[in-house]
Amino acid sequence: MRSKAVTKMVEVRGLKKHFIAERGLFFGSKKWILAVDGVDFHIEKGEIFGLVGESGCGKSTVGKLILGLWKPTAGRIYSDGQDIADMDGGELRKLRRRMSIVYQHPYSSFNPRMLVRDIVGRPLVTFGIAKGREKDELVAKALKEVGLNPEHMFRYPHEFSGGQQQRIAVARVLALNPDFVVLDEPTSALDMSVQAHILNLLSHLHQKYNFSYLFISHDLNVIEHMSDRIGVMYVGKLLEVATKEELYKNPLHPYTRFLLDAVLVPNPRRRRKHEILKGEVPSPINPPPGCRFHPRCPYATDICRKEFPELLDIGGKHQVACHLVSRK
Numbered sequence: 001m002r003s004k005a006v007t008k009m010v011e012v013r014g015l016k017k018h019f020i021a022e023r024g025l026f027f028g029s030k031k032w033i034l035a036v037d038g039v040d041f042h043i044e045k046g047e048i049f050g051l052v053g054e055s056g057c058g059k060s061t062v063g064k065l066i067l068g069l070w071k072p073t074a075g076r077i078y079s080d081g082q083d084i085a086d087m088d089g090g091e092l093r094k095l096r097r098r099m100s101i102v103y104q105h106p107y108s109s110f111n112p113r114m115l116v117r118d119i120v121g122r123p124l125v126t127f128g129i130a131k132g133r134e135k136d137e138l139v140a141k142a143l144k145e146v147g148l149n150p151e152h153m154f155r156y157p158h159e160f161s162g163g164q165q166q167r168i169a170v171a172r173v174l175a176l177n178p179d180f181v182v183l184d185e186p187t188s189a190l191d192m193s194v195q196a197h198i199l200n201l202l203s204h205l206h207q208k209y210n211f212s213y214l215f216i217s218h219d220l221n222v223i224e225h226m227s228d229r230i231g232v233m234y235v236g237k238l239l240e241v242a243t244k245e246e247l248y249k250n251p252l253h254p255y256t257r258f259l260l261d262a263v264l265v266p267n268p269r270r271r272r273k274h275e276i277l278k279g280e281v282p283s284p285i286n287p288p289p290g291c292r293f294h295p296r297c298p299y300a301t302d303i304c305r306k307e308f309p310e311l312l313d314i315g316g317k318h319q320v321a322c323h324l325v326s327r328k
């Protein structure tokens with residue numbers, strides 16, 4: 001049920017996605033990849049929530065779960081206050097129309113034999129929004145909105161640069177008039193100069209249409225540029241959530257502090273002095289017990305090796321999962 005009182009666009013509670021790791025590697029025994037392993041957060045209406053973390057920590061999996069593209073192993077996902085597990089076919093269809101995704105490599109989500117007209121227009125037909133001339137008009141409008149020429153609809157996707165292909169992907173989303181969009185590393189495959197143009201376009205569209213975004217990136221600079229609030233992910237868990245201002249002013253988790261030090265100190269000699277992070281990102285196949293970060297944390301104590309710290313609210317919209325902080 002959609003109600004005016006609901007201010008949360010999306011909320012996830014205890015969200016988990018475990019995959020079975022391929023056999024063979026482990027001599028026949030079944031091993032689980034804990035890609036997402038108990039994640040709680042919400043995204044306000046009109047908010048840009050940035051999800052940041054190193055490659056493989058589970059960011060894209062969270063995005064796909066929220067969009068209902070994958071079924072969670074456990075946990076709840078609420079869209080506009082309604083549990084998506086309770087939705088019937090019709091409601092799920094509506095959800096698919098209202099929620100959309102832009103991927104890092106748009107080309108792989110295009111049928112290379114389709115004209116741009118059909119790539120952008122097909123969802124309009126699928127969802128019964130428009131067809132024929134009316135559809136073409138909406139496609140032309142969406143192309144204009146993303147800075148492309150409506151004439152481009154008569155070309156094939158390979159005729160465009162990476163940045164233009166990403167614009168086509170954004171136009172396809174825009175044409176559906178969604179209210180929530182997952183942007184999964186939308187600029188990570190682009191040159192720096194092109195990146196800025198696409199980020200500006202996404203900001204502009206957000207302001208104009210008041211979309212909610214889940215903005216996924218491994219790049220803290222991009223996350224800072226785009227987000228209202230930020231969640232820091234590490235091996236399937238959220239370690240810290242705060243508003244952008246709070247996170248940059250007062251990062252509390254040692255992992256967040258490391259990430260910020262690494263970007264904020266461009267001088268490599270100083271950076272080494274600041275470096276607190278040793279070792280590799282642990283594998284989600286066999287994550288360490290206790291706090292996922294403890295093997296690399298210079299402050300780890302016994303409890304960190306045994307118990308995973310809960311993500312606790314410390315006030316001011318700031319949450320952190322760290323025994324050092326919660327014991328203070």
Ligand SMILES: Nc1ncnc2c1ncn2[C@@H]1O[C@H](COP(=O)(O)OP(=O)(O)O)[C@@H](O)[C@H]1O
Binds near residue numbers: 054059
């Ligand atoms: N379909 C899948 N089958 C098995 N393992 C997967 C699948 N998708 C992702 N994974 C694994 O789950 C973990 C998290 O992946 P992902 O969500 O893509 O991380 P990120 O987007 O942060 O780089 C990784 O270890 C990845 O290899």
Ligand SMILES: [Mg+2]
Binds near residue numbers: 061
């Ligand atoms: Mg990813």
